[in-house]
Amino acid sequence: MITFKSAAELEGMRQSSRIVAAVLGELGPLVRPGLRTRDLDLYAEKRTRELGAVPAFKGYRGYPASVCVSVNEEIIHGIPSGRILQEGDVVSLDFGVLYEGFYSDSAVTVPVGRVTADAARLIAAAERAFFKGLAELREGRRLSDVSAAIQASVESEGFSVIRQFVGHGIGRALHEEPQVPNFGAPGRGPKLRPGLTLAIEPMIAAGGPEVEVLEDGWTAVTRDRSLAAHFEHTVALTEDGPEVLSERAHAAVRRGAPADKEGPHA
Numbered sequence: 001m002i003t004f005k006s007a008a009e010l011e012g013m014r015q016s017s018r019i020v021a022a023v024l025g026e027l028g029p030l031v032r033p034g035l036r037t038r039d040l041d042l043y044a045e046k047r048t049r050e051l052g053a054v055p056a057f058k059g060y061r062g063y064p065a066s067v068c069v070s071v072n073e074e075i076i077h078g079i080p081s082g083r084i085l086q087e088g089d090v091v092s093l094d095f096g097v098l099y100e101g102f103y104s105d106s107a108v109t110v111p112v113g114r115v116t117a118d119a120a121r122l123i124a125a126a127e128r129a130f131f132k133g134l135a136e137l138r139e140g141r142r143l144s145d146v147s148a149a150i151q152a153s154v155e156s157e158g159f160s161v162i163r164q165f166v167g168h169g170i171g172r173a174l175h176e177e178p179q180v181p182n183f184g185a186p187g188r189g190p191k192l193r194p195g196l197t198l199a200i201e202p203m204i205a206a207g208g209p210e211v212e213v214l215e216d217g218w219t220a221v222t223r224d225r226s227l228a229a230h231f232e233h234t235v236a237l238t239e240d241g242p243e244v245l246s247e248r249a250h251a252a253v254r255r256g257a258p259a260d261k262e263g264p265h266a
């Protein structure tokens with residue numbers, strides 16, 4: 001069952017999402033060659049608690065950290081460690097909090113120093129696919145219109161959509177119904193209406209879509225070890241249309257940015 005949110009609940013989601021946006025917005029600029037992935041996790045947990053929130057992922061099904069840090073061929077659920085980031089890496093940061101009863105969840109992929117043109121294109125494609133999906137978050141559309149728009153965007157740029165992991169409803173639980181796949185035919189699934197809150201999160205690969213989970217039981221990598229990127233926001237369909245609840249002040253690519261004109265800044 002989908003839990004549609006009242007105006008008061010949407011306000012709670014906004015507050016939670018603001019914290020996610022603030023912390024994730026601070027993590028991005030910390031990313032540089034020489035940084036340990038664990039440093040990002042330590043910073044995020046400290047800031048989250050300073051802001052009166054609780055990291056949402058730590059302890060979730062036994063996940064051991066506050067931020068998922070996934071490097072290069074790692075798609076999602078990378079565990080922060082002593083690994084040192086190198087110039088040219090691409091690093092996906094996935095972060096969520098619980099604040100006054102409401103969850104928020106957001107992810108971004110950032111370049112470490114200078115990256116290849118292909119890596120930059122992949123990062124931008126994940127972000128662009130999110131906004132193509134968001135544009136379908138309109139009253140009267142159906143859920144799979146979001147999915148289909150994401151898939152079309154990703155594949156039009158020559159990349160592939162990961163199918164094994166999907167976006168989700170979010171609210172008083174981190175994962176609520178409905179599931180939000182990043183692929184599929186349009187015109188299916190529940191009709192969209194105000195009060196719907198989702199974590200829309202395209203996960204994409206430069207090579208094939210097949211996934212492997214590493215020995216640690218968490219880290220999902222592309223089977224062909226091609227680069228992956230992830231972009232996620234907690235969003236709502238409100239009476240006034242779609243709203244990106246976890247929007248950061250300085251997102252690398254703004255909504256509607258034309259392809260190839262504007263990429264992520266190093």
Ligand code: MF3
Nearest residue numbers: 056057060061063068094105
């Ligand atoms: N954003 C991811 C999700 O929606 C991260 C949570 S997984 C966790 O599921 F287990 F690490 F918490």
Ligand code: CO
Nearest residue numbers: 105199201232
């Ligand atoms: Co999520």
